[in-house]
Amino acid sequence: MDTLDDFTLVQQVTAFHDKRSFDRLVVKYQSPIRRFFLSQTLGDKELSDDYAQDTFVKAYLHLSQFKGESAFSTWLFRIAYNVFYDATRRKKETSDIDTPAIMNRQSQSSDEPLRMDLYAALDLLSETERLCISLQLMEGESIDTIVEITGMANGTVKSHLFRGKQKMAAYLKQNGYGGK
Numbered sequence: 696m697d698t699l700d701d702f703t704l705v706q707q708v709t710a711f712h713d714k715r716s717f718d719r720l721v722v723k724y725q726s727p728i729r730r731f732f733l734s735q736t737l738g739d740k741e742l743s744d745d746y747a748q749d750t751f752v753k754a755y756l757h758l759s760q761f762k763g764e765s766a767f768s769t770w771l772f773r774i775a776y777n778v779f780y781d782a783t784r785r786k787k788e789t790s791d792i793d794t795p796a797i798m799n800r801q802s803q804s805s806d807e808p809l810r811m812d813l814y815a816a817l818d819l820l821s822e823t824e825r826l827c828i829s830l831q832l833m834e835g836e837s838i839d840t841i842v843e844i845t846g847m848a849n850g851t852v853k854s855h856l857f858r859g860k861q862k863m864a865a866y867l868k869q870n871g872y873g874g875k
Contacts, residue, residue: 701720701723701766701767701768702763702767704716704717704719704720705720705758705761705763705767708720708755708758709758709759717755717758720754720767721751724767724768724771725747725751727768727834728747728750728751728771728772728775729743729744729747730833730834731772731775731829731830731833731834732744732746732747732775732779734817734825734828734829734833735779735822735825735826735829737814737817737818738810738814746775746778746779746782747775749778750771750774750775750778753774753777753778754770754771754774757774765843766840769836769840769843769844772830772834772836772840772844773843773844776826776844776845779826783822809872812866812867812870812872813867815866816862816863816866816867817829817863819862819863819866820859820862820863821855821859823845823847823855824855824856824858824859824862825859826845826855827841827845827847827852827855827856827859828855828856828859828860828863830844830845831856838852838853838856
């Protein structure tokens with residue numbers, strides 16, 4: 696029973712309202728989705744959990760729209776991207792955007808220096824650079840999959856990755872990581 700693929704689980708949920716099958720999808724993808732949001736929110740665990748919950752609720756409500764034309768993970772990350780994009784747009788409309796996001800971060804369990812420096816480096820990136828970097832370097836998604844998730848052109852994704860990696864490398868090198 697553990698060998699059921701994502702498409703089969705989706706079919707069981709949509710055809711039979713099998714909540715256990717959906718629970719299996721949640722268990723399988725909750726860590727990557729939370730990790731994605733932690734990168735986007737610069738380590739805000741509470742906000743990341745809220746966004747992840749929103750993502751899975753939306754996925755459940757719209758599961759019948761998944762047709763298997765892409766991987767389920769790609770479809771789910773597209774929902775996560777939209778959840779974050781919508782929240783960011785609402786936040787910009789209602790809050791003071793001059794407050795650095797890194798100042799609002801919840802502290803991590805051990806506040807490891809590297810983790811803090813990675814979030815600080817991510818904070819230097821534009822939202823789209825951070826999105827592309829998170830999907831490729833932290834979630835292992837290919838450029839083609841990032842294109843599918845974000846709807847950006849292939850060249851645009853590559854440009855955001857290039858610039859984002861340059862900014863992060865420069866920051867981390869300046870802070871004692873890497874070679875001379």
